[in-house]
Amino acid sequence: MKLSPFFALVIHNFFEGIRAKWVVIYTAVFFMLSVNVPMLVLISARYLPPDYLEAYLAALMALSFPFLPLLSLPLSSTSIVDEKESGLLEFTLSNPISRLTYITGKLAGHFLSTSLVVVAGFLIAALLAYNVRISQLSAVLPVIGAALLLNAIMLALGTLISILSRRKVTALMVAIFAWFLMTVLSDIGSLSILVSVAGSAPYVLFLVAINPIEACRLLGVYGIRNVGFTELGSVGLILRHLVGESAWIFLLSVQVIWLAVLISLCLSIFIRSEIA
Amino acid sequence: MLRASGVTKKYGRLVALRDVSFEVGRGEALGILGPNGAGKTTLIKCVLGLLNFDGDITVDGIDVKRYGADARRRMGYVPQKLALHDKLSILDEVKLFAKLKGVHDEDRLRDLLESNGLWERRKDPVGSLSQGMRQRLILALTLLADPDVLLLDEPLSNVDVEGQMEILSQLEERKREGRTVVITSHIVGIGKVIDKALVINSGRVISYGTTEEVMRLLKLRSKIYLKLNQQNEKYRAVLNELRTLNYVYQVSVSGDWTIIECDAERKPNVISQVLSEGIRVEDVMTEEVSLDKYYYKLISGDAA
Numbered sequence: 001m002k003l004s005p006f007f008a009l010v011i012h013n014f015f016e017g018i019r020a021k022w023v024v025i026y027t028a029v030f031f032m033l034s035v036n037v038p039m040l041v042l043i044s045a046r047y048l049p050p051d052y053l054e055a056y057l058a059a060l061m062a063l064s065f066p067f068l069p070l071l072s073l074p075l076s077s078t079s080i081v082d083e084k085e086s087g088l089l090e091f092t093l094s095n096p097i098s099r100l101t102y103i104t105g106k107l108a109g110h111f112l113s114t115s116l117v118v119v120a121g122f123l124i125a126a127l128l129a130y131n132v133r134i135s136q137l138s139a140v141l142p143v144i145g146a147a148l149l150l151n152a153i154m155l156a157l158g159t160l161i162s163i164l165s166r167r168k169v170t171a172l173m174v175a176i177f178a179w180f181l182m183t184v185l186s187d188i189g190s191l192s193i194l195v196s197v198a199g200s201a202p203y204v205l206f207l208v209a210i211n212p213i214e215a216c217r218l219l220g221v222y223g224i225r226n227v228g229f230t231e232l233g234s235v236g237l238i239l240r241h242l243v244g245e246s247a248w249i250f251l252l253s254v255q256v257i258w259l260a261v262l263i264s265l266c267l268s269i270f271i272r273s274e275i276a
Numbered sequence: 277m278l279r280a281s282g283v284t285k286k287y288g289r290l291v292a293l294r295d296v297s298f299e300v301g302r303g304e305a306l307g308i309l310g311p312n313g314a315g316k317t318t319l320i321k322c323v324l325g326l327l328n329f330d331g332d333i334t335v336d337g338i339d340v341k342r343y344g345a346d347a348r349r350r351m352g353y354v355p356q357k358l359a360l361h362d363k364l365s366i367l368d369e370v371k372l373f374a375k376l377k378g379v380h381d382e383d384r385l386r387d388l389l390e391s392n393g394l395w396e397r398r399k400d401p402v403g404s405l406s407q408g409m410r411q412r413l414i415l416a417l418t419l420l421a422d423p424d425v426l427l428l429d430e431p432l433s434n435v436d437v438e439g440q441m442e443i444l445s446q447l448e449e450r451k452r453e454g455r456t457v458v459i460t461s462h463i464v465g466i467g468k469v470i471d472k473a474l475v476i477n478s479g480r481v482i483s484y485g486t487t488e489e490v491m492r493l494l495k496l497r498s499k500i501y502l503k504l505n506q507q508n509e510k511y512r513a514v515l516n517e518l519r520t521l522n523y524v525y526q527v528s529v530s531g532d533w534t535i536i537e538c539d540a541e542r543k544p545n546v547i548s549q550v551l552s553e554g555i556r557v558e559d560v561m562t563e564e565v566s567l568d569k570y571y572y573k574l575i576s577g578d579a580a
Contacts, residue, residue, distance in 0.1 A: 008375035012361075019363065087357030091414075094324050094353035095376040096345045096421075275326040 005097045006105050013109020017075060018116065026071045027117045033064050034121040053126075053136060054224050057143050062233075064121075065217040066183045068147060069154040072114045076158030077175035079106060080270075081165045090275050099271045103159070107266070110155055118147045142223020149255050150216035156262035163270050182213050204238045209254045216255060222248040277302050277456040278323070278425050282331035285318055285479070292318045293329070293479040300472060302424070305447065305457035307470035307487070315479040316460040317356065320429050323458070324353055335425055349378075352418035356429040358410045362403030366394055366413065369402050370420070377421035384420070392416045408439045415446065425456045432461055444469050468541075496540040497525060501533050502550060503559035514553045518546065532558075 003011070017023055083089035093102060126140045158175050165171035208215050218236050232240065239247045278300045285293040293315045300306040308316045322329045325344035333340040335347040361369055370385050379385075389395040392412045397405075405413060411431065418426065426447075432440045447457050447469050459466055473490035475483040483490050504511060515534070518524050523539040524546065538546050543562060550557065 003375050005376045005378070008372060012372055016361075016363075083359075087355055087359035088361070090321070090326060090357070091353070091355050091359055092376070093326060094348060094351070094355070095373065096349035096378065097376055098345050272328075274328060275321065 005095075006101050009097075009102060009105025010109040010112070013079075013106050014112045017110050017113025020075055022074050023071065023113065023117060027120065030064065030067075030071070030117060030121040031124070033067070034060060053139055057139065057224055058221055060122075061143060061146070061217050061220045065147070065150065065213055065220070068118070068150050069179045069182070069213065071117060072110070072151050072154040073158045073175040073179055074172060075114065076110055076155045077161045077165075077171045078168050079110065080159065080162040081168050081171045082162075084166070084275075085168055093275055099273075100267065103267060103270045107155060107159060107263070110159075111152055114151050114155065115148055118151055119144060122147065139224060143220045146216045146220030146223065149219070149252075149259070150212055153212045153216075153255060153259050153262065156259060156266055159266050160262055160269070163266060163273065182211050204235055205242060205250070208235060208239060208251070212255060212258055215251050219248060219251040219255065222251070277304075278306075278333075278335055278458065280319075280323065280331065280333045283319065283322055283333060284330040285315075285322060285327060286330075291479050293322065293476075295331070296474075296476065296479075296481055297331075298472070298474050298484060300456050300458065302456055303451055303454045304472065305451055305459065305470040306472045306474060307466050308458065308460040308474050308476065309490075310460075310476040310482075313478075314476045316476065317429055318479075319476070320353075320427050320458070320460060323427060324348060324351065349421065350423055351425045351427060352421070352423035354411070354414050354418050354426070354428040354431050356433070358407065358414055360402045360410065360413065362401060364402055365399050366402055366405070367398040369413070370398075370417065373417045374420055379420050388416045388420065408435050411435060411439070411443070415443075423455070425458065426450055428457070428459045430460055432466070497537055498540040498543050499563040500536045500538065500543055500546055501559075501561040501563070502536070502547075502557055503532050504534055505556050505558050510553060511555055514550055514555060517553075518549060521546075521549075 080089065083092070093099065122140060122144050123137075126137070157178060161174050161178070162171050165174065208218065214235065218232070218239065221232055221236060236247075239250075243250050280299075281297050283293055283296040284291070296315075296319060298306060308319060310316050318327065321327045323333055323335075323340065325333075325340045325347060329341075335350050338347045338350070340347045361372070364372065366389070367385075370389060374380070374385055386395065389398055392415070394409070394413060394416065397409075402410070402413070428447075431443050435443065444466070447459065451457055451469070457469070459470065470487050472485065473483070473487050474481065475490060515527050515529075518536060519527050521538075523542040524536060526535075526537040528535045536546055547557075547560070
């Protein structure tokens with residue numbers, strides 16, 4: 001089969017992604033997380049109302065979204081720097097392919113492999129474990145969409161870290177620190193600011209904008225019908241109060257900008273970089 | 277075929293290459309010689325367009341800086357680090373690089389693997405290959421797209437003597453096919469393959485010309501160790517005769533071994549001379565003298 005170098009790289013990186021030990025381990029853990037064993041017990045015991053799906057999805061997002069970057073960040077942050085260290089990048093780029101083809105092929109391949117994990121986690125769990133009917137799938141799709149957007153942003157961030165790093169260990173540490181900053185530290189930071197700056201609700205817009213994990217979670221929550229106050233959380237409620245029903249447009253726009261900026265940086269820096 | 281003009285490469289204040297120029301035609305081989313850190317690999321990477329540089333490099337008239345991918349289509353590169361995708365099977369690795377090079381002829385892949393003794397092992401992971409076999413695979417990958425120019429960075433440094441001989445004979449064959457070969461090395465043996473030599477140190481060209489001119493300037497020497505079963509009159513006469521030859525610099529005896537230091541290119545003459553006198557040789561060893569100390573001489577002007 002005649003394949004262009006771009007598609008050859010996409011396929012290669014896709015299989016490299018799904019074969020990576022970390023991705024395999026993560027898939028197993030993530031699948032168990034999405035299946036949510038305690039909820040399965042409650043369903044089988046008929047302790048949950050028939051419209052439990054929305055509540056379950058919102059809870060699932062709150063639980064799983066902070067950990068989603070742990071799928072894509074380690075994979076992408078080590079990918080290029082590892083090849084740099086081993087000399088494989090030099091050998092690959094000595095072939096008649098452009099840097100643009102190489103980097104877009106890598107990003108696309110890794111996005112496909114990690115997306116498979118995300119889709120398998122949410123969709124298969126919904127279809128098999130919760131017996132969701134096809135007509136109900138529209139409730140799950142916003143969650144998957146938000147998760148894929150977060151996955152893409154984290155892949156681009158990890159790839160940027162990888163391009164800028166000289167050593168694999170450093171790249172991995174920076175990536176894990178970035179994740180830590182976005183989950184644990186930023187959450188503490190948001191709360192403290194919200195408490196200390198009374199009456200400064202618009203700051204919430206900024207805090208949400210700089211944290212893709214929280215923004216994508218809220219984007220997923222806004223996509224679920226009949227979502228309650230509990231699922232939105234304090235930040236979600238303030239956002240709805242400030243922006244109204246179009247809060248999801250704000251969230252989506254900000255995340256698309258995140259993605260566009262990160263991918264642009266990856267491309268422009270990698271194309272100009274030297275393979276020393 | 278390959279032309280470099282005024283190539284200068286700087287890393288901040290450090291000048292890695294300063295105004296390097298050379299030209300090498302079809303069926304010719306250029307040896308880039310120099311001590312470690314001289315800038316040999318940097319120069320190869322500039323030729324491949326992997327580094328930004330000042331000056332011009334063209335491959336078959338194609339500007340490497342402006343049309344990198346097109347220029348690389350005409351080049352094949354064997355790097356010093358033999359890095360490959362260790363988890364892929366040998367066949368999958370070849371298929372991947374074939375696609376990157378735009379080669380879609382499956383028969384060609386099979387032919388290349390067979391001619392390199394790798395077809396039987398095509399399902400084995402690349403990581404299971406020995407260094408020698410790995411180098412063979414990389415050379416096969418390099419030749420996939422039938423490149424006009426072959427660039428080899430220290431190809432002799434990771435292989436045993438047998439492997440070195442095999443690589444050198446392969447390079448001879450590529451030259452006969454009309455390909456241009458550029459090779460970096462610190463081992464004297466490449467003198468037999470290259471037509472031109474470019475000696476660099478600290479990024480500056482020390483010497484550039486035909487191999488004979490440069491080698492004469494370098495005065496490269498080898499040591500031959502001969503284990504002889506007799507040290508009689510005839511033996512002493514041969515030693516004295518060897519001492520009179522202008523390409524023999526020193527003849528000494530250490531136990532059973534006779535050590536002859538001579539021009540690297542004249543080793544066969546010395547051995548023929550000993551054998552022609554009817555002296556039986558029990559064992560032979562040769563020591564290929566590293567070029568480093570000769571570079572030092574050349575740089576300091578002693579060798580000139």
